[in-house]
Amino acid sequence: MVNGVSELKSSSTNGNANATAAARQVSIREHNLGLVLRTILHAEEPMSRAQVAVQTGLTRATVSMLVDQLLAARILRELEPVTGVKAGRPGTPLSPARSTIIGLGLEINVDYIGVRALDLSGEVAAQSVKAIDVRRHSAKETLAKLAEQVAQVRKKVRATGGVIIGATLGLPGLVDAPRGPLRLAPNLDWHDVDAVQMLDTFSAFDGFTTQLANEANLAAVAEAAAREESNFIYVSGEIGIGGALVLDREVFAGQHGWSSELGHITVDPDGEICQCGARGCLQRSVGQEELLAAAGLEPTAGVEGLIAALETGQTRAENAIAIAGRALGITLSDVVNLFDVNNIIIGGFHAPLLPWLQPHIEAQMAQRVLTAAWSKPKILAPKIKDGAALAGAALTALRDVQEHPAAWLEMLTARP
Amino acid sequence: MVNGVSELKSSSTNGNANATAAARQVSIREHNLGLVLRTILHAEEPMSRAQVAVQTGLTRATVSMLVDQLLAARILRELEPVTGVKAGRPGTPLSPARSTIIGLGLEINVDYIGVRALDLSGEVAAQSVKAIDVRRHSAKETLAKLAEQVAQVRKKVRATGGVIIGATLGLPGLVDAPRGPLRLAPNLDWHDVDAVQMLDTFSAFDGFTTQLANEANLAAVAEAAAREESNFIYVSGEIGIGGALVLDREVFAGQHGWSSELGHITVDPDGEICQCGARGCLQRSVGQEELLAAAGLEPTAGVEGLIAALETGQTRAENAIAIAGRALGITLSDVVNLFDVNNIIIGGFHAPLLPWLQPHIEAQMAQRVLTAAWSKPKILAPKIKDGAALAGAALTALRDVQEHPAAWLEMLTARP
DNA sequence: AAACATTTGTTTAATGAACATACAATATCG
DNA sequence: CGATATTGTATGTTCATTAAACAAATGTTT
Numbered sequence: 001m002v003n004g005v006s007e008l009k010s011s012s013t014n015g016n017a018n019a020t021a022a023a024r025q026v027s028i029r030e031h032n033l034g035l036v037l038r039t040i041l042h043a044e045e046p047m048s049r050a051q052v053a054v055q056t057g058l059t060r061a062t063v064s065m066l067v068d069q070l071l072a073a074r075i076l077r078e079l080e081p082v083t084g085v086k087a088g089r090p091g092t093p094l095s096p097a098r099s100t101i102i103g104l105g106l107e108i109n110v111d112y113i114g115v116r117a118l119d120l121s122g123e124v125a126a127q128s129v130k131a132i133d134v135r136r137h138s139a140k141e142t143l144a145k146l147a148e149q150v151a152q153v154r155k156k157v158r159a160t161g162g163v164i165i166g167a168t169l170g171l172p173g174l175v176d177a178p179r180g181p182l183r184l185a186p187n188l189d190w191h192d193v194d195a196v197q198m199l200d201t202f203s204a205f206d207g208f209t210t211q212l213a214n215e216a217n218l219a220a221v222a223e224a225a226a227r228e229e230s231n232f233i234y235v236s237g238e239i240g241i242g243g244a245l246v247l248d249r250e251v252f253a254g255q256h257g258w259s260s261e262l263g264h265i266t267v268d269p270d271g272e273i274c275q276c277g278a279r280g281c282l283q284r285s286v287g288q289e290e291l292l293a294a295a296g297l298e299p300t301a302g303v304e305g306l307i308a309a310l311e312t313g314q315t316r317a318e319n320a321i322a323i324a325g326r327a328l329g330i331t332l333s334d335v336v337n338l339f340d341v342n343n344i345i346i347g348g349f350h351a352p353l354l355p356w357l358q359p360h361i362e363a364q365m366a367q368r369v370l371t372a373a374w375s376k377p378k379i380l381a382p383k384i385k386d387g388a389a390l391a392g393a394a395l396t397a398l399r400d401v402q403e404h405p406a407a408w409l410e411m412l413t414a415r416p
Numbered sequence: 417m418v419n420g421v422s423e424l425k426s427s428s429t430n431g432n433a434n435a436t437a438a439a440r441q442v443s444i445r446e447h448n449l450g451l452v453l454r455t456i457l458h459a460e461e462p463m464s465r466a467q468v469a470v471q472t473g474l475t476r477a478t479v480s481m482l483v484d485q486l487l488a489a490r491i492l493r494e495l496e497p498v499t500g501v502k503a504g505r506p507g508t509p510l511s512p513a514r515s516t517i518i519g520l521g522l523e524i525n526v527d528y529i530g531v532r533a534l535d536l537s538g539e540v541a542a543q544s545v546k547a548i549d550v551r552r553h554s555a556k557e558t559l560a561k562l563a564e565q566v567a568q569v570r571k572k573v574r575a576t577g578g579v580i581i582g583a584t585l586g587l588p589g590l591v592d593a594p595r596g597p598l599r600l601a602p603n604l605d606w607h608d609v610d611a612v613q614m615l616d617t618f619s620a621f622d623g624f625t626t627q628l629a630n631e632a633n634l635a636a637v638a639e640a641a642a643r644e645e646s647n648f649i650y651v652s653g654e655i656g657i658g659g660a661l662v663l664d665r666e667v668f669a670g671q672h673g674w675s676s677e678l679g680h681i682t683v684d685p686d687g688e689i690c691q692c693g694a695r696g697c698l699q700r701s702v703g704q705e706e707l708l709a710a711a712g713l714e715p716t717a718g719v720e721g722l723i724a725a726l727e728t729g730q731t732r733a734e735n736a737i738a739i740a741g742r743a744l745g746i747t748l749s750d751v752v753n754l755f756d757v758n759n760i761i762i763g764g765f766h767a768p769l770l771p772w773l774q775p776h777i778e779a780q781m782a783q784r785v786l787t788a789a790w791s792k793p794k795i796l797a798p799k800i801k802d803g804a805a806l807a808g809a810a811l812t813a814l815r816d817v818q819e820h821p822a823a824w825l826e827m828l829t830a831r832p
Numbered sequence: 833a834a835a836c837a838t839t840t841g842t843t844t845a846a847t848g849a850a851c852a853t854a855c856a857a858t859a860t861c862g
Numbered sequence: 863c864g865a866t867a868t869t870g871t872a873t874g875t876t877c878a879t880t881a882a883a884c885a886a887a888t889g890t891t892t
Binding site (some may be wrong): 834835837838840842843844845847849850852853855856857858860 | 863864865866867868869870871872873874875876877878879880881882883884885886887888889890891892
Binding site (some may be wrong): 435440441442443445448475477480481497500501502503504505506676 | 847848849850851852853857858859860861
């Protein structure tokens, strides 16, 4: 481990932990350094030191000093002063540096593995996604392939002067966030895989920390970064049905990182037996394979096939959608009643089916959400269509620098 | 409003809000003042300044200065030095002051209204609970009676030199925490009552802030203060079924304060129609009136009647419990799958029924909780049997002083 | 064009909270 | 009784911030 570990917000790593530490003068500086950085990162337009001072409430002098440190660490960069706007000396616009600080997003899914290198400006510095049938390889083999891709991406990053500060691996299953092991990923056929430890044996992973997270949670991170709503439930259905809860722009991961497992919420306690052993789980009617089967389509038909069937008005497909929409509506009503969050984003496999699913979902919610009268739940389409988990993984890897830049300053500041 | 407002943790008032404010030297002091106070308040035994210094990591000099301020504000008091323990000058034990700083807990329920005055040491300084059939009075009348009780309690508090710093009113319904209005309390037959505004018209409520909260959430606050587990789900069933989620010793209230509404989680989507309009809600089989009816008992029989029936092995009662336990088990499985919290406390009406309910609940959870293999859910009896909501309300009223003592220092420090 | 106004970013001294250290007070131990 | 240990206070130092003055770079007015 090189430095502090960034992680999805899990209940055991709350702000509360900080509250039990004594504050000294260094704490002020660390806090304000982070404040200044986040102000600049989240700004629509590049801001000058003076503007940052006004927005944060700090003095120009203080902001100047802090910005100097962020410049030296290559976290920020100065742009050319823009003249002709208004009277007075023109300010120097500050912007996130490009291709210097790099976060690595990794993803292993049923039919592909991928690596993305993201810099603080949000640009993809390098990327490698490859098709692979993960179920036909052992976990070790798959991770070795991933390490090769990381080595390639790393070469490219180093060529442009970048430093990798961390990596996050998204997996479709139950993960002990943030350090593993992976407990269970039924669709990969993985059981109790200590992925972080295995990856750390490869030299491609030297010099930075890797952490694990659930794929749905990571997709929600990307979605949260891309949209206005700061509270929402994200449904991420593929082969299985995952979910994530975002509160105040933070993913709520639960005590172990196992929260929001939507796929096995009970819809009908006397329903058919599910793969998990229980009866009437959501996944039984809403999972990709089950939904296609119910619509009378081959598993290979995919969403496209189902949409085609719906557009030609095939009754079997319409019925399958009605059943799935009802089940989703029942489950989401429960979720809203429990979480008190009323924005619902339908991502993954179901996103393109939203026009057909939505009326059925809404019918259930109107009936079952206790607070619907005062705050009607909204069903929303995702802003990010492809690679949401990969994007979220890379963002998560960058998070610690954004939140606690002080801890990274020494390492990142090039000494002459 | 006299000062800062204490509130249950709702997602909009996270620590995040603090992260956006500039830190100055005063911030250190405020932080450390709170740190020192909480260290002393949460200690098993009274601590000396030196011990506080060791535990917090601050210097003895700093702790001394901060403690002096807390003493002047009558938040702490010094005890007699205890001699004969070990070598060296004996330390002065510090303890929460008694009868000086008072938080007011208020509760309105179906058949009683109550007021409790609690001091920082956890002692009840005064209390008044009266039986009343709330449904036979208007909200205004009931609140007027409550105000009378507050006036009485206040007289007693003032006689012993206490200062009331805030009040929290617990209500069995949907409350817009923390300032209201109450949206709906079916069992009180209250709709859209702006209770805070109405109470503030009475002179008994002059000089401090009153806030609203859901009864189940407050009961969970009291339970959290009384036990070791820092993460749990609290089930609070009376006429309706309420619930609360505690994470890191904080109640998770949701965006509006409407979270954890367990009563209307769907158990059987094709079940009987519920009062709320939906079908197959948990409350249909687990609510007090419904459960007694299913057991073939009069509504007046109460838990005692049901227990008597169970102890004599009456089949109808046993069947009713089996159905209720199954429904609870299904719902709690969903809750565990969504929240990733595996301590479940069964409070309220159902607590004494736990010996009979537990096997049925556990049977469902074993089957339906996805992570049961790695982290088996535990069903626990509540530590607080009576008046949990009242206790939690009073604790909540005291919270702001405990969390942010600096904000109260000037008001509480008696000037010569 | 020159003087003036405006805004930015830096420099300098002052403030204040915590720290390190020394010290006085008060106990136990041998 | 002296040595040792521990507590709580007093003093000077450190360091990040503020306030205020200033230099730099532009637009505006005369």
